[in-house]
Amino acid sequence: MSEPKAHMPPAPPEGAAADWTVPQGWSAYTPAEHAMWDRLFERQSAMLPGRVTPAFLKGLDVLRLSKPGIPDFEELSERLTKATGWRVVAVPGLVPDEVFFRHLANRTFVAGNFIRTPEQIDYLQEPDVFHDVFGHVPLLADPVFADYMQAYGEGGLRSLGFGALHKLARLYWYTVEFGLVREGGDLRLYGAGIVSSYGESVFALDDPSPNRIGFDLKRVMRTPYRIDDYQQTYFVIDSFEDLLRQTLETDFAPLYAELETASDLDLATIQPGDTVLHRGSQAYAQSRKVRA
Ligand code: HBI
Numbered sequence: 561m562s563e564p565k566a567h568m569p570p571a572p573p574e575g576a577a578a579d580w581t582v583p584q585g586w587s588a589y590t591p592a593e594h595a596m597w598d599r600l601f602e603r604q605s606a607m608l609p610g611r612v613t614p615a616f617l618k619g620l621d622v623l624r625l626s627k628p629g630i631p632d633f634e635e636l637s638e639r640l641t642k643a644t645g646w647r648v649v650a651v652p653g654l655v656p657d658e659v660f661f662r663h664l665a666n667r668t669f670v671a672g673n674f675i676r677t678p679e680q681i682d683y684l685q686e687p688d689v690f691h692d693v694f695g696h697v698p699l700l701a702d703p704v705f706a707d708y709m710q711a712y713g714e715g716g717l718r719s720l721g722f723g724a725l726h727k728l729a730r731l732y733w734y735t736v737e738f739g740l741v742r743e744g745g746d747l748r749l750y751g752a753g754i755v756s757s758y759g760e761s762v763f764a765l766d767d768p769s770p771n772r773i774g775f776d777l778k779r780v781m782r783t784p785y786r787i788d789d790y791q792q793t794y795f796v797i798d799s800f801e802d803l804l805r806q807t808l809e810t811d812f813a814p815l816y817a818e819l820e821t822a823s824d825l826d827l828a829t830i831q832p833g834d835t836v837l838h839r840g841s842q843a844y845a846q847s848r849k850v851r852a
């Protein structure tokens with residue numbers, strides 16, 4: 561099978577629209593599926609006060625996400641649109657990059673419509689409705705973060721023309737998925753991959769193993785990431801305003817050209833010039849390697 565061309569994403573699966581969206585099918589969720597949401601919601605919302613950025617808790621509240629059961633995307637979108645003009649639509653799973661970016665550029669967030677099974681409670685490969693809605697949607701109610709996500713979608717579409725998607729994907733990974741923010745001298749969580757994970761919401765903030773270093777756009781785009789375990793390095797932004805400003809002010813075309821000849825950095829090694837907030841012991845990653 562050949563790689564799909566950047567501007568020719570594969571056709572959507574049967575039953576999906578041209579933009580890959582599907583009906584959420586809210587009335588078809590079983591009591592067990594709603595109960596799984598409630599179980600995950602309770603576990604995470606007990607963990608997050610004092611650890612997550614207050615903007616996330618505000619989003620949970622504004623969007624009434626504590627209402628029991630899997631949220632109905634229409635009702636959720638109504639509240640979200642009032643806050644920032646974003647909507648949530650359902651997709652069957654991962655969608656092609658170009659499709660994903662086009663939705664973000666249009667202030668539409670695509671969310672998986674299925675929920676993990678009890679066996680998958682702590683780890684699953686594809687983003688389900690809990691990761692997508694609990695993890696991502698609260699911050700879409702924050703005006704600055706909402707603009708950052710749109711800018712990311714627009715930048716993503718442009719990156720396809722430079723063959724630089726994998727560099728830009730690192731920016732998404734280390735901010736939207738696994739970002740930390742420094743607020744009033746304290747580190748707080750904001751990345752969706754962390755806030756939707758029971759284990760990583762403690763590890764990312766409190767464990768001595770990972771590095772925590774100041775966010776630098778070029779540095780991040782040279783740093784590979786792992787999709788199979790906790791991160792070995794977290795990048796810390798000063799504020800959403802600063803992240804948005806850096807993203808909007810950077811001319812990515814010359815940056816991509818420069819990065820083409822720059823080597824990838826080791827994902828666990830502190831580099832000269834890094835702002836080190838915590839030098840990780842990497843003990844966790846090493847213990848996993850020995851056992852693997
Ligand atoms: N599709 N449903 C879904 N969710 C994502 O987060 C996603 C995707 N397709 C591509 C994609 N993410 C990547 O392009 C980004 O992680 C960069």
Ligand code: FE
Pocket residue numbers: 687691692695696737752753
């Ligand atoms: Fe995600």
